[in-house]
Amino acid sequence: MKFTAGVAALAGGVLAAGMAVGPAGAAVPGNVCVRGTLAFDAVDSETAGKPTVTSFARNANWELWGRTTASGPESRLATGLTSYKDGTFNACHTTDGKPVTQLRVKFLSSSTKTWRVVSDAKTLQEYSFFSASNPGSAAVQNIGTVKVPAEMALAWKTVDATNKLWWKRANTQTPCWTRNESAGQCTALTYVWKNDGKKGSWWDGGTGYVHLAGLDPRSQHLVLHEAGHFFMGRLYQGNAPYVTNCATHPMEKRTSATCALWEGFPDAVAAYAMEDRRYVYSDSSFVDFDKPAGWESGDQVEGRVVGALLDLWAKGGPDGGTWDRTIEAMITSHPGTFRDYWLTARPKAGLPVTGQARTLIENRTIRY
Template identity: 45%
Template sequence: MQLIRRSAGRRLRAFGAVLITTLGLTAAAATPATAAANACLTGTLAFDHYDAEAGTSKPLRTQVARNANWELWGRTGSGTATRLAAGITGASDGRFTACHTASLAEAYVRFRSSSTSMWRVVKAANDTTDYTFDSARRTNVSGTVDLGTVKVPSSLQRAWKVVDTMNVLYWKRANPSSSCWTARQADGRCDRITFVWDPRVADGGYWDYPNTNYVFLGATMPDSKHLILHEAGHWLQWQLYGRDFPVVDDCNPHYVEKHSSESCAWTEGFADAVAAYALGDYRYVRDDGTSVSFENDGPTPGWDDGDTVQGRVGSSLLDLWAPDGPDGGNWDRTIALMTRHFSQDFREYFTEDRPAVGLSTTGAAERILAGHTIWY
């Protein structure tokens, strides 16, 4: 058994549309703004974030928070506020409309660092509560009150960046059979991915397998979407394999362009490819804004050769899934393959499991691997 701990900084110098609204809620359903609603709070949830993908200057950006959980809290009289409704912000615009059927003496919206019951950001492994904050309170609410843009507090903005970033992976998860992460699970029985983020803790950048199976992120690590999605990629592979994972050796430390082992290069290369594929690019970005490109055709200065190099494996996958690649322009057939076949390493994936599902290993596919110095 192994603990997959991939540090994005200290250990790795070279590395460091299905709408989510189809998932529904396991708690109270969202209350639409209808004629029956006598009190509504509306607005847009947004957050600032440091954009590592833009380079080492990491400019501060503002964007809407999509598919983030909200709750309407309020009271009709002099009693204590209770939760009256729940829902998620808009999948494209971060809008929320939180309504109750009666006028309210006081009302406010509570926002949670989670999305439905599919992913969440919690405070600690032993304190799995969401981060929350409340909007401004409004009194004597009758009809619709527009709160305008509600901003996530700066001290919590990285938690909501994780929540928002996970949308891009969910939207590309290639599971038409259910709203779950993979076809191995049915609606109502989906597994949820948990991120542990503590702004006071620098250590992180790993998926905690086989212990909690949570992703741990250090203080500034959510600044990189690639880092978030790389660690989520480990969890996704575990899910695709039915909560199983290859036995990984010789993986600490590991580097994009250097030899490790076949198992390490496969699991790390797959996670690299998950992040780049979801974001539509061809690189890995560290949380300090530095990055490494996966361009490595043929002998490349500073790069080792073969399928024990995670950058060679990851770039091969990206090229197989590319719009002009041999797999149909996406990763969908690989995702389907991985729900039925367990691959211990990239060799097994390519030479045994791809033929089993009718994916090519000759012609363009073979040339892609050869271009990345992998020959079978």
């Protein structure tokens, strides 16, 4: 399913069409505006003890609704995004001298048309809710902090967490997830989530959708791991590699060389996006990739592959402190195993395979 990306640079806080604001968010003369901050309360699995914390909902879609006649129907007057920095919004409509009444803001569990959380894989219905109605006026109406309803909070946590991958996707050429797609032809990242208390998430290679179980979005690592499968699929232009012996894949044990990369790369995506060296589960338990005591050896071990990738991308490492050229290598070579990545994709992308680079992977028990 294809979507047009509505904003070219979400990281820069570019305004969506229909959002008119003046300097520092001030109302433009002749406008009616509703201003505030969108936030959510959710369990934070990345923090010991799993506290419930309040976070900003950044780069999330909003719509301004109101009536332009006293007895007329309510209509959508403007659209936009919450701030990429702090979840603030300034929803404005140019009145042209006409009265506007009963203004309210609708919030949706999506970011432009680039990623979204839906309740069902068939209807693709996003979660949404309205702020309270406010009488129209020519002044800015500051409604303060708007909290996402508790039963929907993990949908907006998922939207917010996805920013971390978007900002590091290593694509400055198009407003899409990868340079394989151009403006107007972007594939949206779709999460299917229900607040049903269940566990067990996966990426559907047929639809390309990520399915998140009820409590799993408590972990940003878990969300970004599943997004990493989608991302890898887009890097490979929809052609996922053939994978064997991967029904279960303990990070510390041998499965297969194909499984170790297919699951290991998304693990590394999550850690890299989070600027972390762990994989954190929704119950707050975690795997530390720098403490592989008792792990099995070689490139058939998922955790070994993850550690090697993170070491190569690390600050002071042989890849210049970034994964950008690995992303290019994945696009151009579509490696199916770490061996393919090392022996074919890296040399083709101009990445080193000797010296410090070789020492790093050998320290992870991977030797060629």
